[in-house]
């Protein structure tokens with residue numbers, strides 16, 4: 001039997017080693033905090049994904065983690081780069097074009113392992129092949145499947161679409177079910193799919209979702225996903241799609257995974273826990289792009305913690321707050337004032353570091369992440385909900401006239417993000 005291990009010295013415990021968890025852990029460890037990251041799978045782990053990194057993702061990687069395209073190539077994760085793209089409605093070509101900023105395709109197993117390796121080098125204690133099966137957001141205690149226990153000042157839930165951290169928080173238990181998409185994917189060798197020359201998106205196969213074909217070095221990564229409507233059978237539709245694409249020969253079984261598709265949490269914090277990436281529903285509801293939001297939210301959660309830690313030290317010394325006798329009264333004052341974020345600074349300092357960090361994280365994500373995802377939800381309503389079936393006039397017009405807008409949405413770096421990341425106030 002594995003003895004219980006209680007590690008109370010850990011500043012932050014990150015559950016999940018995808019892009020969101022690795023980014024948060026790396027950022028915290030680099031600033032000197034003690035960080036443990038627990039990942040359920042053995043690393044490198046397989047991850048179902050189209051592998052598309054948009055220009056804004058590459059820019060974020062460079063700006064915030066100093067990772068360049070060359071680093072990605074050197075890591076062995078890079079698959080291909082494309083400027084051309086096509087958008088179809090069923091078999092009909094709606095738009096094809098060339099975009100000045102390239103679409104980069106990577107292999108997720110290698111890319112995620114690379115991010116995690118950097119986190120390790122920065123000092124993160126990575127425990128892989130270990131599943132967390134219970135989280136107490138109030139105390140910061142985490143219990144693993146082998147009986148091991150860990151405790152930390154902060155718990156970052158970066159454990160994907162089926163997040164155990166989120167499911168252990170009663171306020172979040174029921175949310176996001178109706179906005180979680182089902183997806184399936186398959187890798188097909190080029191020799192079986194000669195027509196797939198460029199990355200393509202195929203509307204009209206699902207009422208609220210789409211199919212994709214992303215050519216890589218040796219394979220085409222094809223998938224289909226969305227919010228399932230009555231009567232839709234994903235595997236059946238996928239087979240029809242592949243048939244229409246003139247794919248020849250037998251192909252492997254489809255693999256499936258969940259993906260947030262709209263319905264993100266606006267305040268993904270509770271007690272000592274912060275949710276980032278897919279765990280908070282941060283993927284967009286037009287194309288399901290999630291890597292950008294995973295990295296960005298991981299970064300913002302880490303920065304909120306760092307800011308709160310620094311703030312507490314400075315404030316409690318400067319204002320001479322007596323933790324022992326004034327703690328309860330100051331806490332009450334903050335509660336009376338309604339929000340810890342709005343309470344006077346000494347109140348906030350003694351109200352608990354996690355409270356300060358949580359309200360900071362809430363504010364930070366409200367601007368770049370939630371705002372951007374809200375905009376995506378508007379686009380998504382136009383692309384999917386107005387169409388009652390394939391090849392609808394509205395979808396056609398919208399895509400013909402405004403596909404540039406869709407692409408800009410995919411590629412454009414938010415000026416807010418740039419400001420926020422370089423802002424002295426936040427850092």
Ligand SMILES: Cc1cc2nc3c(=O)[nH]c(=O)nc-3n(C[C@H](O)[C@H](O)[C@H](O)COP(=O)(O)OP(=O)(O)OC[C@H]3O[C@@H](n4cnc5c(N)ncnc54)[C@H](O)[C@@H]3O)c2cc1C
Pocket residue numbers: 015016017018019020021038039040041045047048049050051052053130131132133158159160161163164183184185223225257258259276277278279282283288289290291292294
């Ligand atoms: C089919 C498909 C295609 C996609 N294509 C794209 C694309 O082309 N481009 C794009 O930007 N996005 C794409 N996405 C979305 C993207 O993959 C996710 O948004 C992104 O992976 C989110 O990162 P994350 O770190 O939040 O979660 P994940 O990458 O899911 O990582 C979560 C980690 O937590 C671990 N974990 C889970 N439970 C536990 C537990 N109990 N204890 C410990 N660890 C745990 C998991 O093993 C996993 O490693 C796609 C998604 C799907 C399903």
